[in-house]
Amino acid sequence: MNTANKKQNGRNLSALMRLTSRWSWIVVVVLFTLAVLVERTALGETWLRVFLGKSALNFALRAAVPLTLGALSGVICERSGIINIGIEGMMLAGAFGAFVVKVKTGALPLPISLFLATMTALLVGGVMAYLHALLSIRYKVNQIISGTVIITLATGLTTYFFNPDWISKGKFGDIAIPLLSKIPVLGEVLFSNGLITYMMLILVVALQVLLFHSQWGLRTRAIGEHPRAADTMGINVNRMRYYNTIIGGMLAGLGGAFLVLEAVGQFKEGMTAGRGFISLAAMIFGNWTPVGAFGAALLFGYSQALQNELLLAGVTSVPRHFISMLPYVVTIVAVTGFVGRTRPPAAEGQVYESE
């Protein structure tokens, strides 16, 4: 009965995916056309500017960067069977690590300092993830608890060591890609960004391809669904889970680096502000696929952009509190509406022991 049930879910899901992917293409094309019109014609004088103006789209993409990186982190961990609710903590720790190194290397040329800071964010995220993997694999701690430990630890350490007097100077600037950035609207939104944003875009595509067409991807999916099957075929389940969790942590750390080195330029206590959790929602909404997670992160990013634009436009017919709720409402609706229909990896959260 259980198998049959899952089977049906799978079918519903693939049908749903086909449908949503067709619809999402239509929606993308319509939105793109509208955006061009808003930019180039008198339509730009109307309320459509709030929804589809370049600033809204730019904001959406920027807001989506840490969410996507966090969601990719979740995808890599959870596809291998390790629940990662510690993304928030890994991101925060990564952000802090990047900030400290950025401040301490402030005397070096900016590109070198930024490079070192980014590497530190990856390292710190990876170390936090290693701790999570160690707790959940070696010590068989409940993975939700272990993830919570990571968050608490990151919040505590960053607050304790943070010195408000530290000032970081300079951040990743926008790099316009020749030719591509000249495409109306799309080019201006997509191809005139900071380095980490580009890295995120490349990672989405690369991880999608790797997950479904590489040896690593096949094995990762197998150990997240049915670790015993993989083990009987001679795959070292727990070792792969360590690797994946650490890679996932590095992605979350990169998300933190984005916040400090590309978006804000400084560190603030608790600056991730729940992005790690929204990443989790994006991962679920995106059905544990990199491209799906990116789509979901864009939606959540866009709802933040919309909130921002509506407030800037001085909309008064709706109390501002309701406008401020928008991103959260979208998240809740998306996740509750789809959560029963997406399918998590079957062995998620289960300790695997070969004997």
Place this chain on the structure above:
Amino acid sequence: MDTDVVLEVRNITKQFPGVLANDHVSFQLHRGEILALLGENGAGKTTLMNIIYGLYHQDDGEVFIQGESFRALSPRDAITRGVGMVHQHFQLVEPMTVTENIILGSEVMRNKVFLDIDRARLQVDDFSRRYGLEVNPDAVIEDLPVGIQQRVEIIKALYRQAQILILDEPTAVLTPQEIEDLFRVMRHLVEQGHSIIFITHKLKEVLAVAHRIVVMRNGRVVGEALPASSTQGSLASMMVGREVILKVPKGPANPGAVVLDVQNLHVCDERGQTAVKGVTFQVRAGEILGVAGVQGNGQTELVEAVTGLRPLEEGRMILAEKDVSKAPPRRFTEQGSGHIPENRHRYGMVEPYPVSENLVLNCYYTTPFARGWVRDYAAIDAYATHLIELFDVRTPSIATPAGNLSGGNQQKMVVARELGRKIALLVAAQPTRGLDVGSIEFIHGQIVKQRDAGVAVLLVSSELDEIMALADRIIVMYKGEIIGEVDAATATREQLGLLMAGVRPEQAESA
């Protein structure tokens, strides 16, 4: 050493907490041989195979593969030495395709990073053709029937150049026709020089396909036999260690009034799909109605509906002259219905509760076990003590958590609870699944005893032998419908097998 020996185990010993699973086990497997490893559940067969395959490590003893000795194998070593295993619970990743499952761990690569799925697909196709194991390489595992999933498992082993195949209880989930098909494949494989260890507890199958039989009991090899000079009876006694009555002694049925009347029943499964489609039948006092069918054809939902656990979409159920179509489970119990559930761990007991409390789960709120809000534990304990004696439940004490009992005793406990009071209807779903011969004998005896006492029995089982041994009338379910009804006295395995595979009687005749 004999060069013909491809695998030998010598003095394998494996201790698990509380059980000696393998006690100095030794045997040899020859090239081109089907060796049956016969034994009851818990005899240590699976443990032994997991040691050979490297999933467990023995405490003592040696495994020789192609004459080479190993003390601690890993699955990877076993695979590279040509050992392949088809596990009782398939080791297949359900949302992935046949090809992906087959190449997992021995991937066909385009370069260092990417898979070459196209080439892999061709290889899989090639293998399935060469060994007569037809399968679509692009099908997703969870969409395939179990018979085909098993083929995928076999191809998986052959794909890794397995010379020695271990099949762990391969027939448990198959229809009689699928079993025949599997035997055909097995014979074909040994003709090509492969060797097979066939693990089972089914005597008929051993006699049908094995070249040689090794019998295990309580972790020890108790004997070896050749099919030509064995009978089911002789093998059963060797396996159990005493004389076993294989045939359930039962006289002719004496059906009385209708106890359960089911009319046009429609039931949905978990995902909201109709699993039972317009089923109508009656069960009379003093008869056993057997429901046969391959697992997953609506039997589970049917049982849940007639015990009140699952709402009806349509139809009516009359239990002891009361309409219970919309009644909650407790009303079924109070109307005199007993239920031996399919999944005893999940629906039959509360594992951490003591045996005594488990024994009153269906009546704890009635006198004498309850006085208002308070349980009378003296009464409960007295009743429990009485029941475990009556039903021969072997437990250290009535305070032992039910989860600590052996499978057979857990099931006896469930049976004791359900049959310990006067009932009019007994719904028994897979009542002997996973039990040892002794417990099966006991439970079968109890079911027949209930029938003779005038209880209406609805017996659902995917074990054809069980249905044929116990039932007075047999209905066969296929895709949620009753595809046919046969008189148990005249039914044959072939006839039932065809019905289970969905061939209607009229089709069978015209073909």
